[in-house]
Amino acid sequence: MKAVLAAVLIGYGISMILGRKEKEQPVWKRGSFWLWKKMKKRGLLPRTWMTEKYFCQAAAVLAAGCLLALTVQIIQEGQLDNRTVTALERPEYGAGSTSWEMEYTWENGEGLRQQEKMMVQVEEQKYSPEEKERLLDEAVKMVEQEYLGENSSAGKVEYPLNLMEQAGDIPAEVSWSSSHPQYVDWRGALGEQIPPGGAQVQLQASLKLQGAARIFETTVTVYPEKLEEDESMERQVRQTLAMENEKEGEQLMLPAVVDGKTVTWRTPEEEPAKILLVLTTVSSLLFLWRGRQEEEKRQQVRKEQLLRDYPELLGKLTLLLGAGISMRRAMERIAGDYERLKEKKQTEIRYAYEEVRNTCREMEQGIPEQAAYERFGERCGLLPYRTFASLLVQNLQKGNQGMQKLLREEADRAQQQRRDRAKVLGEQASTRLLIPMILMLLVVFVILLVPAWLSFV
Known part of the structure; x- marks a missing residue:
């Protein structure tokens, strides 16, 4: 390799x-x-x-x-x-055995070194006989102290027993057996067939630890399990239904009286109205969220289009003013050209020219020219258009002197900003392309490093 x-x-x-x-x-x-x-x-x-x-x-x-x-x-x-392996660490007590993949080399009869692989099984650490006896004694004491659970004495058991399968932190296996599993099973749960007068049950626990064993025996008197009122009622209802199921007939008669209490049966009410309400609410929220997303997207598209058309609009206006046309007439000329192209379906909706057209209509309806220009900048909502509107108002107040130069400078500045935006967008696109390349590089690293790491481990 x-x-x-x-x-x-x-x-x-x-x-x-x-x-x-x-x-x-x-x-x-x-x-x-x-x-x-x-x-x-x-x-x-x-x-x-x-x-x-x-x-x-x-x-x-x-x-x-x-x-x-x-x-x-x-x-x-x-x-x-640089690592000479002479021993392997055994697992902790009670952790079980583990396996290591090892390589060993030796010289054969011809003096050549050979190398082979082998799975070496390592057993857990072993206790000494004295430690086993001590741990089993502690385990028996713990089992004896804990097996009653919530019961106060072995002579009156009314709650499930705590028949543990392991004595705390001691790695000894504990297995239980019962003389009457129908009364007390190996888990300590009380059965439903315990007579009211109680019954004696012999329990035996077998504790094993690495070949050593110990037996713990005890006798308990169990009584019907104490239950809450609702749990007791549920058990009696189940017992009554079980008895009814043993009978013949085409129908299962539901008990009307259980333990002296009247029981009324009915099928669970379906709740389609609630489900429909939840679905309707969720759908409404989704539609609202979708509408908000679409509106934000539309506003973003409008903003980008306004910025993109701004230099072109300034260029046309500068050209018309240079030809001796007044500002209002130039605005009407630009709006008219846009209307003709739109009627012939030779252009899509252009928000900048739509606002120019709206401004011309306002002036036709009697709104003063200065107010119409100010409202034009407010409707566009962008700083370049507000600057443009202030230039138009300044033109009305001070005349056309120097207006063409100001518009030309503004158009040059807008073109530069447009180039800067295009550069930023290009850099963002190249940055987004780096992500899949980095992911591919990570995949290559994983393909190369994981097999090497696994073989080393």
Whole structure:
């Protein structure tokens, strides 16, 4: 394995040396680019999809993976060579046995070293006979103290017994047997057939610890289990139903009286109204959430379109003002051109031109020109349009002198901002493309490191 990895890296290094003249390529790419040209010249590559880009990327990933794998293997072999294994740690008391995959080497009759793998089973730590006796004595005492549970004495057992399967932290196995399982089972649960006058039951616990054993025996007198009123009623109803089920007939008669109490039976009410209410509420909330999302998306699209059309709108207005047309007439001309294109379905809805059209209609309806321009900036809601509206108002107050220059400067500034936004969007797109590349690199690392780690462990 090491030889194969080293051969790949040596070959990649030789190709980098031979491709050192490819100075227009990055350093890491020169060797693979030189190799790609040579293989393409000899017709050794598929012509349809194996481009220089994919070939160089694949070669770089292969070289990086081989370098990483070789490094891991060298580190692993160094750790194994520097570690002489003469003993294996046994598991803790009561933890059970474990297995280790080991390698052993020896010299055969011909003086050659051979290596084999073997699974070595390691048993848990063993107690001495004295420790076993001491731990079993402690376990018996613990069982004797805890087996009654909530009962006050063995002469009157009315609650389930606490028949533990392990005595606390002592790793001794405890198994129980009962002389009358119908009264008390091996878990300590009381049966339903206990006579009212009580019954004696012999219990035996067998404790085992690494081959040593101890027996604990006791006798308890059990009585019908004390239950809460609802639990007692449920048990009696079940017993009555069991008796009714033993009878013949086409129908099971439900008991009307149980333990002197009147019982009324009815089928559970279905609640489709509640289900429909919940579903309707959830659906309404989903529709509201969807409407909010769509509105936010529409506002974002509107904002981006307004910013995108701003330089174009300023350019048209500057051109018309330069031709000697007044500001109001220029606005009407821009709105009219947009209306004609829209009627011919040669353009989609453009929010900036829609607001220009609305401004012209307001002026036609008698709204003062200055107020119409101010409302235009407020409706657009963006800082560039507010600046534009203030320029229009300034034009009304001070005249056309210098207006064309101001609009041209604003148009240049808007174009620069548009280029900056395009640059930012391009950087964001390239950043998003890094995520799948990083994920692919992580997959390569996992493929290389996990087998090495598993073989070492």
